Amino acid sequence: MRSDEIREYWNNRAASDQSVQATTNDIFMRYIEVGVLIKAIEKYKPSLVADIGCGDGRTTLSLAQSFPMTTFSGIDFAPNMIEIAKSFPRLLNLFFKEGDVCKPFNALFDMAYSTRCLINLPSWDMQRQALFNIRESLLAGGIYVMIENFIEGHDKMNEMRHSFGLPEIPVRQHNLFFDRERLKDHIAPWKELSPLWEVLEEVNISSSYYMMTRGVYARMCQMSGVAPDYGDYHHVLASKLPFAGEYGPVRMIIMRRK
Helix, strand or coil, X not given: CCHHHHHHHHHHHHHHCCCCCCCCCCHHHHHHHHHHHHHHHXXXXXXXXXXXXXCCCHHHHHHHHHCCCCEEEEEECCHHHHHHHHCCCXXXXXXXXXXXXXXXXXXXXXXXXXXXXXXXXXXXXXXHHHHHHHHHCEEEEEEEEEEEEEHHHHHHHHHHHHHCCCCCCCCCCCCCCECHHHHHHHCCCCCCCCCCEEEEEEEECCHHHHHHHHHHHHHHHHHHCCCCCCCCHHHHHHCCCCCCCCCXXXXXXXXXXX
């Protein structure tokens, strides 16, 4: 899909669904993401934080409520999503605006994060440009918390599903999952010698959760002849599991601008 078609997809989704599932059907995966973002903010103590691709702003709002002394800016390229975000109760430390990650932000932050945003860019060149723009929006030593989907974890998840006799889950047509090796080469050599980033932390935050929900629970549903339900209590329990393994697509990489 072209970038304008992807923008239209999210505009249409915002127009048709203003519930907690407006940006993702799997709300418990989002709760996992919020949890690791809270820990990152507590650890790195930023003053100015950008939510890149904030969608309907629910994650941004939750974090702004948890950290009233930190200023949060939610940025998204879908105007209908920003409209939903601006309908929430106003906080003095929370702002929303339209913006395109493939263009300069013309603002500076000491932390930025993205949650499944850059996978909506239809080419590696655009994703690479987005990473550059995020870096340029950070003050020296600023932190980027990258929470994005990676094809390696997605493939391992499907291998696990195959072992349960379950069909593969395809990548949605408006998504381009990251290739970790290609990203690693871009940031090469990945640690202290990189001229762009210093990688501080890396963990697959979806593996345990996906093993339970897309593996065990999905197989139980198949055996019972019922459709999986994102609200089922198995998702609640799975969201409490410790991170382990590589059987899910969502990976968190925390980087510092050099």
